[in-house]
Amino acid sequence: MRRNKKERQALLVATIKETPFITDEDLAEKFSVSVQTIRLDRLELSIPELRERIKNVAEKTFDDEVKSLPLDEVIGEIIDMELDHSAISIFEVKEEHAFKRNGIARGHYLFAQANSLAVALINDDFALTAKANIHFTRSVKLGERIIAKAKVVNINTETGRTFVEVKSFVNAELVFVGEFEMYRAKK
Amino acid sequence: MRRNKKERQALLVATIKETPFITDEDLAEKFSVSVQTIRLDRLELSIPELRERIKNVAEKTFDDEVKSLPLDEVIGEIIDMELDHSAISIFEVKEEHAFKRNGIARGHYLFAQANSLAVALINDDFALTAKANIHFTRSVKLGERIIAKAKVVNINTETGRTFVEVKSFVNAELVFVGEFEMYRAKK
DNA sequence: ACTACTATTAGTACCTAGTCTTAATATCAC
DNA sequence: GTGATATTAAGACTAGGTACTAATAGTAGT
Structure with missing residues (x-):
């Protein structure tokens, strides 16, 4: 005892x-x-x-x-853009984007950067994400700079559904891959 | 003032x-x-x-x-199982599986149920998840009962890689879909 | 057995950020 | 001015401590 x-x-x-x-x-x-x-x-x-x-x-x-709340704006700085074709954005992981405990970036910021880019890429008034297949290939740490490269893979000429592939890198290392199926409102 | x-x-x-x-x-x-x-x-x-x-x-x-920590065990109760073919499990969302704030089930439990089922389905000593494509189609609330149905889609006869599709339902409503690429150790 | 030392316990005063209660003012409507 | 409401004050008490002093218990070395 x-x-x-x-x-x-x-x-x-x-x-x-x-x-x-x-x-x-x-x-x-x-x-x-x-x-x-x-x-x-x-x-x-x-x-x-x-x-x-x-x-x-x-x-x-x-x-x-x-x-972690203000996620409504565009995440990442768009540095190159060719509508309906390709785009590049940069996002630096700061304190408010990472878990205090271990300094690892919250996944939704990587997703948000990629998603923002995919939305911005659409040459229409409205764009919404219909589906997404995402894959986190490596965790990203505080202070690292993520470069997301988006590329339009396919546009369905009838429905307008646009398939965008986004690959995110830290230096030359792949950290995230996502395939986004975007819905667009022509009006 | x-x-x-x-x-x-x-x-x-x-x-x-x-x-x-x-x-x-x-x-x-x-x-x-x-x-x-x-x-x-x-x-x-x-x-x-x-x-x-x-x-x-x-x-x-x-x-x-x-x-939310003890995630090491099998999540969900397996109620039907045909090795290398199909399986069904039930999982009820209790307090400890949901966010206190809003009663919505943490996504990783849905994933865990599906993944557990996919692993259990493999008729070998070891099974590991190599890749997964997941899709949350509706949020699940506290108290709801999730029924996951797993089905082997394909087995690569050379490598043994097994593709499992898991669909989870609450009542008749689809809440989760996942495609799992499983690695198996024959030894 | 005596000494030295660590470990444990006790007691006091004080602190913060309150609660709960009673009572004295202040302010405002009419 | 008379009430009603609002505000302030004062006093006693609370939990869960800190900081400090002092006494006692237990154990090891000689």
Whole structure:
């Protein structure tokens, strides 16, 4: 029941990692020691108090949630464009596009860049994505610059349905491939 | 500078929504009223105290993060199986599979169900997914029962590569389609 | 057994960001 | 001015701590 210091501290770290919303009092009971001992342990192990732990978790989410929202605009800077034929855009992965935890770009930004480009490529008033086949071939990290190249593969002369292929690269490495079937409104 | 009650309370709601980690003291300063007034406002508007607000945000994340982890097992209950031919599984979307915020099932569970089924279908020691083309045709809500039907489309007699098509339904409605290219180890 | 040292426990004062309650003013409508 | 509503203040209490001091327990070395 009662372990030595080292053992207890190791378990303490594990316990707090697993259930971070636990008070010192509950921890003291769990390890059959006094609250003061738990506090000394936390001090030694540099584990912040409950409220700080809760706050840390909350801040992580809040930042991620808030910053990832504005996805309504065009993602990426279009640097070359030949309507109904091909286009190129550049998108740099900044803090607000990546997960704080590991710096890996959120997939929907890669998708958004490709999709924006496919939409922009359509020489009509409205363009909507009907279907998409996407493939993430490599994860993209914070600070990397993604170059998306879109190419019209086929236009159905009757329906106007346009098939666009987008390939995204970081340096020369393929990170994303998507095939988009676009619906266009001629009016 | 100093607004009337209604105006102030409307702004209060907006302010807290925007920056939930703000103390009553800061709010009092912002609206040039006393701390007590802010507390009366929160009472009337049923806005919990700062610590509770922080905790709510943290709990939301934590639950979502923790509960979505165990994805290593087979997802869904296999109710029919003919090796190398076809299979059916049922999966019910429970709380831990859906986003708390809106009750919509996380996509990876639909993928996992389909993928599990495709793997199980292979009549060999090992089966791995080489490629997948997936399509989410409708969002699935908490409490719904997903029926996935897998069918072997083609087996390459030389390489053993197996193509499996999985279609998932809620009632009679198609919610997911996936084509899986499976790699198999004969050993 | 005595000393030295670490580990544990206890107790006090203080802090933040509140709650809950009572009471005194301020402001406004009529 | 009289009420009603709004605002401010003051006091007691709470959780979950920090920071500090001090006492006690247990263990190892000599």
